[in-house]
Amino acid sequence: MTESRTMVRTAAPRGHLTLGRTVAVPVRRRSVVIALVTAVLTVAAAVATLSLGRLGIPLPDLADAVTGGARGTDAFVLERLRGPRLTVAVGTGAALGLSGALFQSVTRNPLGSPDVIGLGAGAGAGAAVVALLLPGTVPVPLGALTGAVLAMALVYVSTGSGFRNPGRLVVAGIGVAAIATAVTQYVVYAVERDKAAVLTAYLNGSLAARSWGHAGTIWLVLLLVAPCAALIARRLDIAEMGDEIAGGLGAEPRTTKTTAVVLSIVLSAGAVSVSGPIAFIALTAPQIARRLTRGSGPHLLLATLMGALLLVLADLCAQQLPLFENLPVGIYTLAIGGAYLGYLLIREWRRGVL
Template structure:
């Protein structure tokens, strides 16, 4: 029989850095090393984004340009073209990775993500309706936010238990996702060719023509949600052992799940508002982070870093692989995510889970 002391030792194989009496940050060496590697790769991806291609800033001039000495073409690239786009990519990827980690921790299911529970499809449907019924009046991003909110309300009502039951949450989300996809496809079919092409790029997820306003939006969402998510991390960690043990340890699993899902929805909605419904980053980033460390736990910070790296690399491909004619970044994440999802399903089937 597992005692309270045994359970605490099970979830506490980490050193703790303390700042005063109230702040205590659990640290694992594997997590720190993984974070450093991810940060290094992210920095390399950022440098490549700013320097590669015909419009790129020369590597020798990049430090000075970033320090405020950019002029002419370099200033245009950093201030109007690639600077905002890179900043949005990092923030959006981090938001999606963190959102996916929260969802998967709550559902204790590697398939748990905003993609699965219908948020992305609802956002796409909302964007499509705004573009079809209110062209030039309601911005597509606003329509996407309303669509995402409507999808989550529908999922909340459909489960009968709100966000507390992970199994019902996923099942209801799949149904809502199907409805949202059907609406989007109908609108694309019904719209004029030129407008449909623009909408298609958005609903696949795009970082083209991003502005500093978009960057500010997603980073404000991150700064608002990251602290409560960090405070929730310990309870989510304990929840990995099951609701009964978590309840015995005072982790309040029901309220923890509800708060975690709400935070994940806010993160996903923020990402959708600036870049459209980019698929599979929220699904794959937490699993990659988990496999890099091979440790149990939600890995919130590492999932955010992994999501940022995935999206920056995908956007780098979208900008530099010219033979694909500047495809939306969401097409690349769907390709990677589709391969990953297939591998995950095969693995779960072999384990007898499916």
Template sequence: MSRQTTLASRTQQAQPAPEAEYGPPPGVLVLRLGRVGALPIRHRSLTVWLLITAAVLGASAVTLTIGDLGISLTQLPSLLTGGGEATDRFVLSRLRGPRLLVGVGVGAALGVAGALFQAVTRNPLGSPDVIGLGAGAGAGASVAALIAPGAVPVPLGALLGAGIAIGLVTLSTGTGLRHPGRIIVAGIGVSAMAQAFTHFVVAFIARDEATSLATYLNGSLTARDWGHAGIIWGALLFCLPVLLYLAGPVRLGEMGDETSQTLGAPARTTRTVAVLMSVLLSAAAVSVAGPISFVALTAPQIARRMAGAGGPSLVLSAAVGALLIVCADLVVQRVPLGEGLPVGIVTMALGGIYLGHLLIREWRKGTL
């Protein structure tokens, strides 16, 4: 008797109102756009996103303010509206402003690209670099530097190289971009070829050219202008509608092909479009900053851990990517030992630390 009542009261507690049966689970906010679409946002994700965005803004403010040519924070608002001193305006609009914007854009693009790629390949160590994008870009840049330094812009060469590498991978799988396993194996082959070629060119050309090429090959944000910022932010805006549409199907895809198909998300199409978007965003990032390594790999994983949720979060991953790049760039600009190095070296070291963290987790698993 008493057991029955507790059971009944429990049921009542779980479903206080009949409408809640169809409503979102607790802790989730739903953004609705009429009947067209709805975007569920978890409270924790939102909080984490706000925190990371605040951190990006903070790191950006530090980037702009410290150093000999630093702009004081109090002057920033007036500078942004067009006033302020000429020196400060020059620093903001020519030196640090574009570099910062490119960094944030590249980080966001790499974060999203990595999140998409890892979600559809179900491989936490995957990133577009695995399938030869970075190596292809390097080879393209080397060709540009080898044929005529200055005649062909190196970023254009990198973009072409990345395109050719991805094209080769797509062709050689025989099934397009549908089977992640094949893409990765083909990527190994294409990367090896591209890398061998790059090494050859670096050994072949004169030392000065080789040094500047090697700097670019690590991924660098030195001397970026508004044109670069336009490219990366243009690519992000261009991809935004597709990404909004893709977020749902990608999340469903994590449950396996059959489940996702049953719930109305065609698994193969989702995967192809997701890989395509991932490649597009990384190619845009490569063309403005060179192949920056490990951000696409680590950002989605950090985002996932912070959100505490199973699914991939594109928005969060973009924020983490931006934070990683802005902080890494701050290191190469201001930390004595790292000064003048390309930003990609710092992200590579960060990647090593992340892999080390994974290793320690494996140890814990083993001893428990």
């Protein structure tokens, strides 16, 4: 009975996206509709980001400003303040959403995300060491990226099997995250409190004072990794049936899983390098995408769009809510993720899984 219900729930009307005369990609109509709605909501949130507030660009002038006609204050807001920040938010959210979808597909765990394997904690430790022990010598984003890479290298070695075994990966990641957190706490404790204050926003995840250089970095990572993720999307879909079935269908589950984890880490590291360790986007975006479509598979495109929407909305709140104005955006994503995690735990408990 359970299997039949699952089959009915995951089945969905499929159409085909035709590319030329030889390629026909199967797509679910429901997924396409939800993806379009998500994209429209993201555009609406982006318009609100640029137009609301004391320095906002008036709606009648916004189209002209975006197409190159901005002058005076509008030009400053678009080119220096909100334009780069918005572009980084969209790119970072998209990268985190795609990263989480890849990781959750490999682990087959709704609570899985790159944060679980210590990437965010490693980035925080690297940022702390650079900002507080080596001030002015190395940029903080480079320190964060170095910390993330070292944490992943330690996880890779600790598992004894690289990134192929999801269970070992999570266990090793928890241990590495604990070590990295200890390093961060020690560094913060060892220096003067006023020096440690400059690190607080970065450790929480922040989009303040972003530049077009940051935007170029995250979008370059996306442009390089997204096509690779698209190439393995079908194999990931098959791999969710189990290693034996996937191997019989030629999906090469071990290679597929390793590739997906590496791509997930690259995306997360790119996001961390421009905005710090923003929590829970990688966890919640793929889950929301999967539940909205009511289908099987990782839903990479929709998870990417959902990640962008969630982070743009969180940043809009960070800029415009008067009571919590100018808080790091990571605090808002923690609130979103914490609420969703609570819902997820209650749901799993009611189903008897926990």
